[in-house]
Amino acid sequence: MLELYQFELSPYSEKVRLILDFKGLEYRKQEVTPGIGQFEVFRLSGQRQVPVLKDGSEAIADSTAIAQYLDQKFPEPPLTLADPQQQALNVLLEDWADRSFATDVRTVLLGALGWDPSLREAALPNQVPGPLRNLVSAVPSEVFSVLGSGVGLSPETLRTARLNLEQGLQALCQRLQNQPYLLGDRPVLADLAIAAHSLFLKFPTTAAIDIPAGLRGRGIPGLVDNPDYTVFFEWRDRLYRDFRRGAAVTPPSSGNGPTKISID
Ligand SMILES: N[C@@H](CCC(=O)N[C@@H](CS)C(=O)NCC(=O)O)C(=O)O
Structure with missing residues (x-):
């Protein structure tokens, strides 16, 4: 199965997740811990940034390169235009x-x-x-x-x-x-x-x-x-x-503040 090395809240990772969902592809998310977890990313791909897509023995870094790889391997529906x-x-x-x-x-x-x-x-x-x-x-x-x-x-x-x-x-x-x-x-x-x-x-x-x-x-x-x-x-x-796969969740009613969460 395709594996996505990612940060959950990274826009570049989200771009790849949107592409995977758009193409209807199954994949497993591998959440990377910023800092220490990026050693593994480096070992896999020769650079430290996420997203990295692992497909068997291949590891592809960079969201644009991943998009091109996926479009070539799984052409439907296409990410490109014929004109x-x-x-x-x-x-x-x-x-x-x-x-x-x-x-x-x-x-x-x-x-x-x-x-x-x-x-x-x-x-x-x-x-x-x-x-x-x-x-x-x-x-x-x-x-x-x-x-x-x-x-x-x-x-x-x-x-x-x-x-x-x-x-x-x-x-x-x-x-x-x-x-x-x-x-x-x-x-x-x-x-x-x-x-x-x-x-x-x-x-x-x-x-x-x-x-x-x-x-x-x-x-x-x-x-x-x-x-x-x-x-x-x-x-x-x-x-x-x-x-995007996954149902919408109803946000808290407007006017109220968001749920406060602890911050480091
Ligand atoms: N050109 C890359 C940019 C990826 C990127 O900026 N990733 C950020 C997360 S959004 C990252 O890994 N930052 C950690 C770092 O630079 O060490 C792409 O399109 O995938």
């Missing part, structure tokens, strides 16, 4: 998702918090507004071992990331105005990559990801609740409903 011009856009959009979008989402999440993990509890009551505090106080510490600490982000970096993200979301909404998926009437790699990298913009409700109950369906205030981006979040939630 070369459309396929070029598919490649470019996936790369944008993995670099620009992924970085901006991470920066906006960390930056919105003025993040320093060691000061988190101390800083929260004074510096973070209500809805954001509710969100943040429920974020498990594992998220921050994936995201990094965010220490040293300048206000200019934060502003630029927020603007980039808003511009990207507007462009994606534009593409989704008249078609169900980003490049037509079926999802392709670009859809799955962008959906996966929106993990921290809005936590999905699927039971397939081990997310604290208080976070399901919640996201960054000012973005998830902005009507300008409704089309984007509807597309993301539809994609999860139709293709």
Whole structure:
């Protein structure tokens, strides 16, 4: 059986899980402990990052390489498009998702918090507004071992990331105005990559990801609740409903704070 070496809350791992589910493939998750567990990842693949897909004696690192491997070995349904011009856009959009979008989402999440993990509890009551505090106080510490600490982000970096993200979301909404998926009437790699990298913009409700109950369906205030981006979040939630295995879990009723969980 296929084995996925992963972090549960890594967007790149989520991208591969979405691809595996989209193709209807069975696989086993091998959760890697950040730090010590990455020695095993290195032993397998010659590099330390997750995701790594193990297929028998083969170990494939990097979500894009894994996507290409799976599409070649299990062609149906395809992640690519037959029309070369459309396929070029598919490649470019996936790369944008993995670099620009992924970085901006991470920066906006960390930056919105003025993040320093060691000061988190101390800083929260004074510096973070209500809805954001509710969100943040429920974020498990594992998220921050994936995201990094965010220490040293300048206000200019934060502003630029927020603007980039808003511009990207507007462009994606534009593409989704008249078609169900980003490049037509079926999802392709670009859809799955962008959906996966929106993990921290809005936590999905699927039971397939081990997310604290208080976070399901919640996201960054000012973005998830902005009507300008409704089309984007509807597309993301539809994609999860139709293709991600594991039923949706009803999030806690809005207005209440999330379930508080202990943070290191
Ligand atoms: N280009 C890689 C990026 C993977 C990546 O950034 N993985 C992060 C988790 S989201 C990681 O393993 N971080 C731990 C580290 O760099 O040591 C891909 O597409 O898979």
